[in-house]
Amino acid sequence: MGDFSPPGTGVGNAEVPVVEFKDVTVRYPGKGVIRPAVVDVDLTVPKGRFVCVVGPSGCGKSTLLHVCSGLLKVSNGQFRYLGKEWRKLHPGIGYVTQRETLLPWKTVLGNIALPLKIKGVSRAERRERAAEMAASVGLGDWLNHYPRELSGGMRQRVQLGRTLVTEPTLLLMDEPFGALDAVLRVRMQEFLKSRIEGTDLTTIFVTHDLNEALTLGDEVVAMAGAPGTVDQIDTLEDLPRGVSPVELRQTPAYAVHEARLWKTIAGNLSDDGVALSNPALEHDDDQAVTAATRSGRGIS
Numbered sequence: 001m002g003d004f005s006p007p008g009t010g011v012g013n014a015e016v017p018v019v020e021f022k023d024v025t026v027r028y029p030g031k032g033v034i035r036p037a038v039v040d041v042d043l044t045v046p047k048g049r050f051v052c053v054v055g056p057s058g059c060g061k062s063t064l065l066h067v068c069s070g071l072l073k074v075s076n077g078q079f080r081y082l083g084k085e086w087r088k089l090h091p092g093i094g095y096v097t098q099r100e101t102l103l104p105w106k107t108v109l110g111n112i113a114l115p116l117k118i119k120g121v122s123r124a125e126r127r128e129r130a131a132e133m134a135a136s137v138g139l140g141d142w143l144n145h146y147p148r149e150l151s152g153g154m155r156q157r158v159q160l161g162r163t164l165v166t167e168p169t170l171l172l173m174d175e176p177f178g179a180l181d182a183v184l185r186v187r188m189q190e191f192l193k194s195r196i197e198g199t200d201l202t203t204i205f206v207t208h209d210l211n212e213a214l215t216l217g218d219e220v221v222a223m224a225g226a227p228g229t230v231d232q233i234d235t236l237e238d239l240p241r242g243v244s245p246v247e248l249r250q251t252p253a254y255a256v257h258e259a260r261l262w263k264t265i266a267g268n269l270s271d272d273g274v275a276l277s278n279p280a281l282e283h284d285d286d287q288a289v290t291a292a293t294r295s296g297r298g299i300s
């Protein structure tokens, strides 16, 4: 175990960051020499912080989330969750993806109660907690409806409820609103913000959409290149909070952050929106490219 201490250690767990990456490189297992997915990542996320990660397709955003969840181990460097290196999956993680994973044969109540059932919570308690959670995600009148009877935004709220009902310490969100239309997306952003604000929940939210990141985040982490590196971290303390996304986008501070982050990301994009090879790492034998960069969407 390495010896890197979070700032302000020694005054109890409250000050231990929820997530710490220190000089982290990640290679996916495979045959031959595999180019790393991310290199030299340093990132600290304190308790209660909402961090958005942006960057072009293939720069390693999801890879960072996999490491946070414990699904993927680092190849070099150190990763700590709640101040510890863990051998197994990390406890207290909620993971919401763009892909819908609701069980079609279960109702809203049944879907939200499912993780409690897996944990062995009694039937009466899980029904009560699931019903409370359904109400808190605005679906109190839809408890006995099935996913097919709901809109895309409602289904995404069920997914969110199913995750939050477990009372996670760390919420990981990988493009959760990517499939929603523009209006619904903004509504869901407002909804998520209102649901999380004032709680201790720590959130890492991956998105291709810079506007979404600036609307939601306390901090935006811009990744670039392939293998991916963290190229910029913008703290958004100067942005007004408690205003609508539309009002927020009209403020001068917003424009400054947007321009700066865009420059970081777009400077490292190919014409078709995929992360460009990282020139600083091109001549390193260890980094020889055999892993295919997945084609996909660029920054919007």
Ligand SMILES: Nc1ncnc2c1ncn2[C@@H]1O[C@H](COP(=O)(O)OP(=O)(O)OP(=O)(O)O)[C@@H](O)[C@H]1O
Residues within 6 Å of the ligand: 028, 029, 030, 036, 037, 055, 056, 057, 058, 059, 060, 061, 062, 063, 064, 226, 291, 292, 293, 294, 295, 296, 297
């Ligand atoms: N299971 C895997 N095995 C091997 N390589 C992988 C695997 N998953 C991802 N990669 C590679 O790791 C790199 C980073 O992928 P990752 O999915 O983290 O990027 P991303 O920024 O999240 O992309 P996108 O925005 O398209 O989802 C890519 O080169 C990708 O091909």
